[in-house]
Amino acid sequence: MPGPTEPVHAVTSSAVHPTDDPAAAELITAAVRTMAEKGYHGTSVRDIAGAAGVAVGSLYNYFGSKHGLLAVILNRGMDGLVETTESALLNAGTDPAERLRAIVGVHVRRHAESPLESLLGNSELRSLEPSAREVIVTKRDVQQRMFERVIADGVDRGSFHTTNPRETARFIITACTAVATWFRPDGPLTADEITTRYQAVALDAAGFRGPRS
Structure with a gap:
């Protein structure tokens, strides 16, 4: 599994803004890909954080929740x-x-x-x-x-x-x-x-x- 400094995405999501913190950008890109594949309800916070290569708590820090x-x-x-x-x-x-x-x-x-x-x-x-x-x-x-x-x-x-x-x-x-x-x-x-x-x-x-x- 990628470590916290090993993001796996080569293409950044169009939902990312230039001013986004790098970790937030990775979370957005990871969420788009995992939710598109598994659906919103089939995707866990851990799935998104793991795909983004960041700690689970980062998602809550930046976005409050998966929703x-x-x-x-x-x-x-x-x-x-x-x-x-x-x-x-x-x-x-x-x-x-x-x-x-x-x-x-x-x-x-x-x-x-x-x-x-x-x-x-x-x-x-x-x-x-x-x-x-x-x-x-x-x-x-x-x-x-x-x-x-x-x-x-x-x-x-x-x-x-x-x-x-x-x-x-x-x-x-x-x-x-x-x-x-x-x-x-x-x-x-x-x-x-x-x-x-x-x-x-x-x-x-x-x-x-x-x-x-």
């Missing part, structure tokens, strides 16, 4: 997604097609590059206590509404011709999220190629009839 650690991971995942989506919209201008391309690009890439974090976000939300779960659901609603507004605006401006804008937005965001379940970096398509294809699919779903580039 607190899960909440940090899920909150950071949603915060990062919402922030990058907002930034993409800010930089996309006013054209509805460009705005849709921008947010689809962010969503696809985020889930392609952080599949384990995405898995936890979708499968372990139920493991949070009600108050903590409500926070995550609220952030998901914020993300969903950005897609809904982009589609609705495109319909209002005559760029999109879907007759079901809200359902179209849900369809697109669900499809983008699902990329995490099957995308592999060593697969036949790169993340950039997948992103481009999903942007085209999203425009089709929205009923876009203009030029594609």
Whole structure:
């Protein structure tokens, strides 16, 4: 078993922040991997600490509990997604097609590059206590509404011709999220190629009839 100074992770989780203490970063990365493999309830504090190469007490010192650690991971995942989506919209201008391309690009890439974090976000939300779960659901609603507004605006401006804008937005965001379940970096398509294809699919779903580039 790795000793307290022998972390086993080569790739740091996207839930880690640059300002995190190294031990906290190791715990987050270890928790993402072990919970993705065993599930939240099948993973013990000792499992996480052992995989991180730190003492069991470190988890309590940094996060208070296993539940607190899960909440940090899920909150950071949603915060990062919402922030990058907002930034993409800010930089996309006013054209509805460009705005849709921008947010689809962010969503696809985020889930392609952080599949384990995405898995936890979708499968372990139920493991949070009600108050903590409500926070995550609220952030998901914020993300969903950005897609809904982009589609609705495109319909209002005559760029999109879907007759079901809200359902179209849900369809697109669900499809983008699902990329995490099957995308592999060593697969036949790169993340950039997948992103481009999903942007085209999203425009089709929205009923876009203009030029594609």
